Amino acid sequence: MNKATTSTVAKTTKPAVKRAVAKPRTPKPVSLISKEQWQQIETEMAGSFVNVKFGYKGHEIHVQRERKDEATTCLSVYIDTVIKGAWMCQIKNLPEDAPKIIPDVWSQRTIAKYKQKMITQIEKVWGKRLAKKEYPELHGKIIWLCPYFSKASVLCRQFKKLEGLELTKAACLKNEPVFS
Template sequence: MSTEITKEMWKKIEDEMSDGWVSIVFAYKGYEVGVERVRASESKTCLQVYIDGIIKGEWVSFSGNDGISDKAPAILADVWCKKTKSKYDTKFKTSMTKIWGKRRVTKKYPDLNDKHVFHVPTFSKASVVCRQFKKLEGITLVKSKSSFTGDL
């Protein structure tokens, strides 16, 4: 049974996501969005977002629309974490500007300030997931550890 999420429920969801073991399922635009805590390394965990229970590498593309391929679900940009990385690092930019000057460096390197944009299914903190999910219109809670229905 899916329920509309209130402000109090978001606080409880964030508290639950901060715990050691997390398995929460949301419904959004006809997709099932699952959030689980997984190990990122030997001593670090992160929250991972699954769409309909899976994550596929073919959903990510480095040529085109914000790092998302045509095979990706329509909601991927809404529920995955958006990351950006500069095409050139700061050291390279400053050295080229020092060599060529401000005007000529933009002629030699017109993409000097460009950024690579991509989406990843992992979030570092529960507050980041909740902040992003709160903005989504029509997201509902399907199930969680405590299901919150008796608590409210």
């Protein structure tokens, strides 16, 4: 081949340009509570005395501020006025009598299965490849459910994502204080 034919062949075989495919948008959950109401609820929950009730999938969700220890408080989420200790477990070990809404309304806490110091020691002794083979859950995490929230903003952020959540009792609904 001469130079003229090789240069034309090289010019005609251009790599195909890949176009980005737009991801389908997930629709935002339809909330029965307005943005202004969420701001009022959050400021109310940030206060000292909290007594707010929601309705969600046929259950009553009751949020109260309680003492965690001598100096700190937290927001407790009751489902049908109950918090059972058996429900505070790993998500995969949730009892059958537990309401199905618990993963939606309670906070998820995580902890590493192995501490970082232990991971580095295992990887130093075994090497990274063999450590991954011998300890498949070396970088795994344990996830469990907890009915306590440290801040009102965290609780509101999680509750805003719930579709069909309705506010049934709060001080921001009325101008008079809420008791009981």
